[in-house]
Amino acid sequence: MNTVAIVPAAGRGERLGFGVPKALVPVRGSALLAHAVRGLLTAGCVRHVVVAAPPAEVESTAKLLADAGLPADVVPGGADRTDSVRRALRHALTAVPDARVVLVHDAARAFTPPQVIQAVVDAVLAGAPAVIPVLPMADTVKQVDAAGVVLATPDRAALRIVQTPQGFDAATLTRAYAAAGDSATDDAGLVEKLGVPVATVPGHPYAMKVTTPFDLAIAEAVLSAVEVS
Ligand code: CTP
Ligand code: MG
Numbered sequence: 102m103n104t105v106a107i108v109p110a111a112g113r114g115e116r117l118g119f120g121v122p123k124a125l126v127p128v129r130g131s132a133l134l135a136h137a138v139r140g141l142l143t144a145g146c147v148r149h150v151v152v153a154a155p156p157a158e159v160e161s162t163a164k165l166l167a168d169a170g171l172p173a174d175v176v177p178g179g180a181d182r183t184d185s186v187r188r189a190l191r192h193a194l195t196a197v198p199d200a201r202v203v204l205v206h207d208a209a210r211a212f213t214p215p216q217v218i219q220a221v222v223d224a225v226l227a228g229a230p231a232v233i234p235v236l237p238m239a240d241t242v243k244q245v246d247a248a249g250v251v252l253a254t255p256d257r258a259a260l261r262i263v264q265t266p267q268g269f270d271a272a273t274l275t276r277a278y279a280a281a282g283d284s285a286t287d288d289a290g291l292v293e294k295l296g297v298p299v300a301t302v303p304g305h306p307y308a309m310k311v312t313t314p315f316d317l318a319i320a321e322a323v324l325s326a327v328e329v330s
Contacts, residue, residue, distance in 0.1 A: 102146060102147070102148040103148065103197075103199060103200055103201040104146055104147050104148055104200065104202040104203075104204060104222050105147070105148060105149045105150070105151065105194070105196075105197050105200045105202070105203055105271075105290070106137060106141045106147045106149070106150045106151070106202070106203075106204040106205075106206055106266065107150075107151050107153070107186060107189040107190055107193055107203060107204065107205050107209060108134065108137055108141070108150060108151070108152045108153070108173075108189070108206050108207070108208050108219070108238070109153045109165060109178060109182050109185040109186050109189065109205070109206075109208065110122070110123075110124035110134045110137075110152050110153060110154055110155075110162070110176020110178070110183075110208035110326070111124075111153045111154055111155045111156075111177070111179065111185040112124070112155075112178075112182065112185075112208075112209075113155070114126065115239075116313050117311065117312065117313060117314060117316075117317065118314065122155050122158060122168035122207055123208065123311065124137075124152075124154070124162070124208035124209075124243070125158070125161075125162070125165070126311075126317070128206060128211070128320050128321055128324055129321060129324050129325070129328075130305045130307060131169065131209055132155065132165055133209065133211045133243055133320075134152065134165070134166070134208045134211070135165065135166060135169045135171060136211035136212060136230070137180075137206060137209075137210065137211040137213075138150055138152065138166060138169075138171045138173050138210065139169070139171055139212050139213060140213055140214075140215060140218065141206060141218060141266070142171060142172075142174065143215050144146065144215035144218035144219050144222075144223075145215070145219070146218065146219055146222045147218070147222075148171070148197060149174070149196055149197050149200075149206065149277070150171075150173040150174070151173065151174045151175075151176060151189045151192050151193040151196070152166070152173050152174070152175045152176070152189070152208075153175075153176055153177070153178035153185035153186070153188055153189040154175050154176070154177065154178055155156040155177075155178060156177040156178065158174050158303075159176070159177050162175045163175040173197060174192060176188055176189055176192045177305075179277075181284050182284075182285075183278075183281060183282075183284050184226075184286050186278070186288065187278050188273065190203065190275070190278060194271065194275065198272050199273065201226070201270070202222055202225045202226065202268055202269070202271065203268070203269050203270075203274050204218070204221065204266040204267070204268050205232070205265065205267050205268075205272050205274070205288045206223065206265045206266035207310060208309075209263045209310045209311045209312065210264060210265050210308050210309065210310050211267065211309065211311070211320070212307045212320060212323045212327065213234070213265065213304075213305065214246075214305050214307055214308070216305075217234050217264075217266075217302070217303075217304060217305050218266055219309060220234070220302045220303070221234060221266055221267070221268035221302055222238065222268055223270065223315070224268065224300055224302050225270055226267040228299070229298075229323075230269065230270045230273040230292065230297050231267070231268070231269050231270070231273060231274075231289050231292040231298070231299040232267065232268040232269075232290045232299070232300045232301070232302065233263050233264070233265075233267045233268075233295060233299060233300075233301055233302075233303060234263075234264040234265070234266070234267075234301070234302055234303065234304035234305070234308060235261035235262060235263055235301045235302075235303070235304050236261065236262045236264065236303070236304045237257075237258075237260075237261060237262075237263065238257050238260045238261065238306075239243075240257075241254065241257055241311075242254070242255055242257060242260060251315065259260055261301065261302075262304070263287065263289070264304040264305075264308040264309075264310075265308070267288050267289050269292065273292060273295070273297055274288070274292070275279070276295060277291035277292045277295055277297075278291065278293070280294065280295060283328075297325040303314065307323050307324070307327070315324065
């Protein structure tokens with residue numbers, strides 16, 4: 102197993118509005134972050150997990166994970182997600198210098214099924230430098246101008262919703278972050294900018310991102326479905 106996983110969890114969760122970092126918000130008794138880390142470890146292909154936590158919450162986050170029996174290193178995150186990933190990546194590749202695959206996950210996508218995680222890792226090990234889990238679009242999408250007037254209707258058949266974990270050959274992700282500016286929401290986007298191809302594997306509805314209170318209600322339902330299955 103030469104795969105390391107990075108979990109940026111240093112956001113403030115403002116849109117969720119719980120008054121605590123989103124990663125620490127409980128879903129059926131466990132923090133969202135604990136669910137995310139457990140999912141990575143359960144997939145069976147991840148050797149080492151590095152979490153980027155809010156700087157003031159590093160110790161409490163490390164304790165929360167240790168108490169849950171989830172081995173992970175916790176480092177202070179940065180001002181934006183890119184910075185948090187950059188810091189965690191540096192730590193991960195120091196801790197595991199022979200890592201071949203790096204997964205970048207979101208604490209906010211805590212319920213990605215282990216099969217999706219394994220499929221991403223398998224595709225990188227099979228030779229793809231970058232791999233992202235995707236789903237087809239259910240809704241029609243419009244491109245609009247600044248005034249909200251429709252400019253175009255992209256062909257939905259060619260569009261995909263992107264999830265995490267995204268998987269990378271370690272050298273490719275290191276190169277992408279070295280070339281990156283301050284702010285990017287999508288790690289694979291940084292690899293695209295290098296001109297490196299990004300492959301896709303099927304994602305899963307359970308890999309939905311918790312952003313709003315509505316999403317949290319969906320996540321509770323997802324978790325109860327997983328628990329009875
Ligand atoms: N993240 C991070 N460091 C930051 C900002 C975000 O590690 N400085 C992480 C979040 O913890 C989350 C992921 O990046 O796991 C995706 O970000 P998002 O869903 O926007 O989470 P928050 O920034 O916490 O939410 P909000 O934007 O509503 O405050
Ligand atoms: Mg955010």
